Amino acid sequence: MRARPRLLGLGLAVGLAVPPAAGSDLKDLHFGEALYHAHLGEFFDALQRLDVELAQYHGLDEPGLDTLHGHVHDAEFSVGDFELNYRMHHRAGRAIRAVLEGAVDETVRNEAAFRLARIHFQKGQLEDALHALARIEGEVPADIRDDVEFLRANIEIATGRPSEAVDVLARLQGDAGLAGFVAYNLGIALLQDGRPEEAIAQLDRAGQRTAVDRADLAIRDKSNMVLGSILFEANEFERARQSLDRVHLRGPFSNQALLRAGWAEASAERYDRALVPWNILAAREPTDAAVQEAMLAVPHAYARLDLHGRAALGYGRALELYSHQIERVDASIASIREGRFLDALVREETRQDKDWVIRLRRLPDAPETYYLMELMATHEFQTALQNYLDLEDLQARLIGWNAGLEAFEDLIRWRELNYEPLLPDVDARFRELDSRMRLRLEQRDHLGDRLEAMLTAPRPEHLATADELIAGERLTAIEERLGAAEDRASLALRQRVARLRGALTWSLETEYHERLTAAHQHLSELNVHVDALTRQYDAFVRARQAATHSYVGYDVRIERLRERVRDARKRVETLMARQGHMIETVAIHRLNARRNRLVSQQTQARYAVADSYDRAARAGSALEQR
Amino acid sequence: MTRRNRIMGNGAAACVFAVALLFCVGDAHGSDPQDDRRQMRGLDEQVQEIKSDVLGIAEELSRLEEKLLYPSGTQVAIFVALAAGDTMRLDAVRLQVDGRLVAHSIYSAKELEALRKGGVQRIYVGNVSSGSHDLEVRVDGKLENGEDFTRTEQFTFAKEVGPKLVGLTLAGPASPTPIALEDW
Numbered sequence: 064m065r066a067r068p069r070l071l072g073l074g075l076a077v078g079l080a081v082p083p084a085a086g087s088d089l090k091d092l093h094f095g096e097a098l099y100h101a102h103l104g105e106f107f108d109a110l111q112r113l114d115v116e117l118a119q120y121h122g123l124d125e126p127g128l129d130t131l132h133g134h135v136h137d138a139e140f141s142v143g144d145f146e147l148n149y150r151m152h153h154r155a156g157r158a159i160r161a162v163l164e165g166a167v168d169e170t171v172r173n174e175a176a177f178r179l180a181r182i183h184f185q186k187g188q189l190e191d192a193l194h195a196l197a198r199i200e201g202e203v204p205a206d207i208r209d210d211v212e213f214l215r216a217n218i219e220i221a222t223g224r225p226s227e228a229v230d231v232l233a234r235l236q237g238d239a240g241l242a243g244f245v246a247y248n249l250g251i252a253l254l255q256d257g258r259p260e261e262a263i264a265q266l267d268r269a270g271q272r273t274a275v276d277r278a279d280l281a282i283r284d285k286s287n288m289v290l291g292s293i294l295f296e297a298n299e300f301e302r303a304r305q306s307l308d309r310v311h312l313r314g315p316f317s318n319q320a321l322l323r324a325g326w327a328e329a330s331a332e333r334y335d336r337a338l339v340p341w342n343i344l345a346a347r348e349p350t351d352a353a354v355q356e357a358m359l360a361v362p363h364a365y366a367r368l369d370l371h372g373r374a375a376l377g378y379g380r381a382l383e384l385y386s387h388q389i390e391r392v393d394a395s396i397a398s399i400r401e402g403r404f405l406d407a408l409v410r411e412e413t414r415q416d417k418d419w420v421i422r423l424r425r426l427p428d429a430p431e432t433y434y435l436m437e438l439m440a441t442h443e444f445q446t447a448l449q450n451y452l453d454l455e456d457l458q459a460r461l462i463g464w465n466a467g468l469e470a471f472e473d474l475i476r477w478r479e480l481n482y483e484p485l486l487p488d489v490d491a492r493f494r495e496l497d498s499r500m501r502l503r504l505e506q507r508d509h510l511g512d513r514l515e516a517m518l519t520a521p522r523p524e525h526l527a528t529a530d531e532l533i534a535g536e537r538l539t540a541i542e543e544r545l546g547a548a549e550d551r552a553s554l555a556l557r558q559r560v561a562r563l564r565g566a567l568t569w570s571l572e573t574e575y576h577e578r579l580t581a582a583h584q585h586l587s588e589l590n591v592h593v594d595a596l597t598r599q600y601d602a603f604v605r606a607r608q609a610a611t612h613s614y615v616g617y618d619v620r621i622e623r624l625r626e627r628v629r630d631a632r633k634r635v636e637t638l639m640a641r642q643g644h645m646i647e648t649v650a651i652h653r654l655n656a657r658r659n660r661l662v663s664q665q666t667q668a669r670y671a672v673a674d675s676y677d678r679a680a681r682a683g684s685a686l687e688q689r
Numbered sequence: 690m691t692r693r694n695r696i697m698g699n700g701a702a703a704c705v706f707a708v709a710l711l712f713c714v715g716d717a718h719g720s721d722p723q724d725d726r727r728q729m730r731g732l733d734e735q736v737q738e739i740k741s742d743v744l745g746i747a748e749e750l751s752r753l754e755e756k757l758l759y760p761s762g763t764q765v766a767i768f769v770a771l772a773a774g775d776t777m778r779l780d781a782v783r784l785q786v787d788g789r790l791v792a793h794s795i796y797s798a799k800e801l802e803a804l805r806k807g808g809v810q811r812i813y814v815g816n817v818s819s820g821s822h823d824l825e826v827r828v829d830g831k832l833e834n835g836e837d838f839t840r841t842e843q844f845t846f847a848k849e850v851g852p853k854l855v856g857l858t859l860a861g862p863a864s865p866t867p868i869a870l871e872d873w
Contacts (some may be wrong), residue, residue, distance in 0.1 A: 092768045092854055092873055095809025102803030107740075111747045118748075130873065153737050443729045450736040457743050464750055471757055602819065605850070609762055620753060627746050634739050642732055649725045 091116070091130040094138050101141070106149035107456065113142055117158070136162055136171050140178050147185060150449060156182040169201045177203075177211045184214060189222050209238040216248060225255035243272060243282040250286065254293070266290040270309055283309075284316045291323055300331040318344060318353035325360055334364040349384055350391070350434055352657070358384050359664055359671070366675060371682055375675035378668045385665035392658045395434060399650050405643050408448060409455050434657055447646050454639045461632045468625050471617070478614040486610065493603065500596065507589060514582055523571035526578040531567055538564050763816035764852040767792070767824075769859060771804045772869075777838060777861035778831040779804065784813055785825040791815055809856070817848050826868050828859055842868045 089095045093116040100109035117138055120131045131138060139158040146155035159182065162175040180195035196215055203211055212231050219228035232249040235241060246269035254262035269286035272279065287309045294303035304327040310320035321340040328337035341364060344357040362377025398404060513525060527535065538560050545553050545560070571578075755764070769782055779801055784792040792813040796804070804810060827841040838861060846855055854873035861867065 089770065089807060089809065092766075092809050092811075092856055095770060095807070096768065096811050098806070099803050099808025099810050102806045102808045103799060107744070107747070111744055111751065114744065115748055115751060149740065150733070151737050151740055153734070154741060443726045446733055447729045450733060453740065454736060457739065460743065460747070464746070467750070467754075471753070474757065605762055609760055612760070613757070617753070617757070624746065624749060624753065627742075627749075631739065631743055631746060635743075638732065638735055638739060642736070645725075645728055645732060649729070652725060 090133050091138075094131055094134050094141075097138075097141065097145075101145055101148070106145050107453075107460075110142065110145045110149060110151075113138060113145065117142065136167065136175070140175070143178060143182055147182060150446060150453065152182075152186045155186070163198070170204050173199045173201065173203045173211075174207060177207055177214065180218075181214055184218055184221075189218055192218050193222070209235055209241055213238075213241050213245065213248075216245075216252070220248065220252050220255065223255075225252040228252040229256055229258075243269070243274075243279045246272060247282050247286045247289075250289070259293070259297075263290060263293060266293070267306070270306060280311055280314060281316075284311050284314045284320070288316045288320055288323075291320065291327070295323060295327050295330070298330070300327040303327040312343075318347060318351050322353040322356060322360070325357070325364075329360075329364060329367075334367045338364050349388060352660070355384070355388065355661065355664060359667060362671065362675065366671075366678070369682070371675045371679035375672055375679050378672035378675055381668040382665060382672060385661050385668060389658060389661050389665065392434065392654050392661065396651055396654050396658075399647050399654070402647075404647060404650060405451070408646075409452065434654055444646075444649060447642060447649070451639065451642045451646055454635055454642060458632065458635050458639065461628050461635060465625070465628050465632070468621055468628065471621060475614045475617055478610075482610050482614065486607075489607070493607070497600075500600065504593065507586075507593060511586060514579070514586060517579060521575060521579075523568075523575045523578075526575065526582060527567075527571055531570065535564070535567055538567070759814055759816060759852075761852045762850060763818065763848075765813075765815055765817045765822075765846075765848060765855065766811055766852065767813040767855045767857065768809050769794070769804070769812045769857050770807075770809045772858050772860035772864060773807070775860040775864065776833050777859075779828065779859060780831060781829040782812060782857075782859070783827040783829075785823075786813075786815070786817065787823050788825075812857075817853070819848050819850065821845050821847050824855070824870070826857060826870075828868060830861070832861055838862060840867050844870045846870070846872060 093112060097109045097113035097116065100106070100112065116131060117135075120126055120129055120135060120138075123129055126132055126135075139162045142158040143155050146152070156179055159175050159179045163172060163179060167175070176195050176198040180192045183189070183192035183195055192214075196211070196218070199211065212235055216228040216231040216235070219225070219231065229249065229252045232245050232252055235245045236249070238245065246265065250262050250266035250269055253259075253265055266286050266289055270283055270290055272283055272286075274280040274283050287306045291303045291307035291310075294300075294306060304324050307320045307324035307327065310316050312321075321344040325337040325339075325341040325344070328334070328340075338361065341357045341361045344354055345361050347354045349355065349358075358381040359378075362374040362381065365371070365374035365377055395404075513522075516522075517525060524535075541556065541560050545557055759766075765786075767784060771777075771779065779796050781793065781795045783790065783794075794810070794812050800810070822845065824844045824846055825841065826844065828839070830838045832838050840862070846853065856871040856873055858869040858871065859867065860869075
């Protein structure tokens with residue numbers, strides 16, 4: 064059944080989003096950088112950066128102090144979105160599941176559950192999606208409230224519970240952002256629920272909505288297409304035509320709409336009116352299947368109007384077109400077999416444009432792209448193509464990394480050549496300086512300790528100046544020379560020595576506090592220099608370590624990386640060959656199918672042209688006879 | 690459009706939407722589409738595995754590169770963001786560190802859009818010694834009225850032991866700080 068994938072696709076169109084962290088709100092530059100790459104469509108780089116950032120965050124002792132802390136849930140959600148965008152469905156959801164299992168606020172947990180459900184839905188794991196939605200309880204953030212319900216409705220439709228979906232969608236009709244999708248999906252849900260009259264009325268409303276952007280226009284066209292088909296099958300040709308006439312003439316559904324509008328008129332035996340859409344269609348891009356069908360439909364209508372001459376001419380033109388198109392399809396198949404299809408796909412300019420699929424057919428010298436739009440119609444084919452491009456990108460990266468590893472080894476070798484002769488001398492000088500520095504630091508510490516001790520046990524003699532110390536020593540020497548002599552002269556000298564010592568002691572005692580303060584000041588001044596010296600010492604130690612770390616200990620790591628790169632390159636090459644072959648094979652299958660159809664149409668046209676000429680001739684002779 | 694749909698609303702979502710539309714339009718031609726699909730899915734699983742492995746290699750390589758080329762003791766990284774809601778069309782940013790030209794980025798429409806959506810570009814990563822450094826930032830752009838806009842400003846930043854992250858937020862002349870520097 065085709066309705067389901069349509070609904071899935073349309074549901075995804077609304078749901079896929081990345082949390083915002085724009086401008087001044089952003090507190091983590093690395094997360095912002097990951098978002099920048101995501102906005103550029105570089106999901107590999109986005110994932111790589113965010114994975115590293117999250118791993119670092121989760122390894123922190125105090126993650127609350129990290130700049131990512133305020134965005135961590137958005138970052139976890141973004142990882143899931145990036146993985147989906149990079150077509151890594153298996154991994155997508157792991158980070159979000161971690162948020163869901165963690166101790167987080169109710170609103171964050173509910174948002175995580177919604178995002179997980181959406182990922183399961185996109186992966187086609189509908190029961191898991193429902194299970195995730197069932198975990199939502201309590202307060203749901205206002206900006207996703209309707210998205211949650213819309214997703215719930217989509218899952219219910221996809222799991223065959225349309226009546227529940229109808230109830231949910233009916234409540235969502237007021238959401239301006241979802242209105243087009245809700246209107247269309249409600250029509251489909253009513254149809255699946257066995258309420259055709261209500262479904263037709265709903266699709267009619269959806270098909271007459273005012274479109275404000277491309278998405279609105281596409282969903283409106285889609286509604287009209289589906290409605291037209293339902294009415295056509297119900298033999299309500301006039302209403303079917305009215306609905307199909309509303310399809311935008313330049314939209315992606317317009318060819319099918321014109322074809323069906325013509326058939327609606329033809330089924331009501333109004334061939335003259337059927338010619339209007341069919342003639343418009345017949346003048347369009349001749350590789351389109353609807354256009355090719357119109358090439359037969361137009362002369363068929365003329366024949367039914369008894370205009371056999373014009374019918375014969377029309378069949379003649381159809382024959383010519385089919386022959387030409389068969390040649391083009393053959394050329395396309397040959398071109399694909401020569402590998403030009405894949406070459407065209409990997410051209411850089413095709414990938415710079417978001418409409419690259421459409422642009423491809425305009426490329427010169429690429430006949431294989433004539434039928435590309437149809438070849439690329441299925442989701443699987445799109446995925447295969449994107450995977451091929453991703454593999455090509457991975458291959459380019461791996462080749463670059465391999466060269467990068469060689470450059471790293473060169474760098475390491477040059478560093479080793481530079482540092483090895485220098486470092487022994489540097490180390491020897493450092494050791495000498497280090498021992499001198501240690502000695503001075505010990506002296507400083509000793510002085511500090513003594514001063515500290517003097518705060519509680521004053522020792523004035525410790526604060527004597529050098530002159531005072533010399534004077535004191537000289538006085539002691541004089542005293543020793545005087546010995547125990549009792550003569551007059553000695554007694555007089557001893558008294559003088561005692562007076563001088565008293566004067567010395569007086570100075571030391573009375574100036575003690577000033578001297579102690581000065582000593583502390585000097586020590587503080589010394590500390591400034593010691594701190595500068597310590598910083599310089601630390602900087603040297605770091606620089607010295609960095610010198611060693613810049614070339615020692617990388618061999619094993621680089622060799623291991625090189626092995627991983629080599630292994631990955633082999634696997635990528637093998638996969639690329641398989642993927643490329645698969646794409647070419649599928650493309651050729653599809654082109655062969657188109658060729659068979661063209662051959663069948665050519666045969667029909669060949670018989671019909673002969674028949675029309677006969678009838679025209681008979682009509683002509685009948686006229687002459689009359 | 691909801692707040693959360695803003696970022697990728699026009700990108701990935703539109704792309705998926707386009708795929709959905711293509712899917713709807715396509716005809717079910719082909720000789721054995723089921724078999725093709727099964728094989729494609731099998732390959733898709735293998736592609737997902739190799740992507741995961743290559744991402745692992747990229748992370749390891751990135752750590753090695755950082756350690757070898759930009760050790761934390763000397764690393765400085767400069768980032769560029771646009772002020773939220775500012776309408777200036779950023780054309781180019783030129784950076785000089787200590788008088789030496791280190792980065793000159795010219796912005797494509799896609800890159801500008803990525804910045805406008807809140808992305809942050811790492812415009813430069815390099816090495817500087819510890820201490821104070823001069824940074825000159827020159828911004829070229831165009832205003833809404835079509836006038837050219839050029840602004841040059843001088844800053845200083847201090848490099849310490851750890852990696853230095855410098856964030857530049859750019860805006861048009863209507864802003865009180867057309868070039869704002871923030872240390873991280």
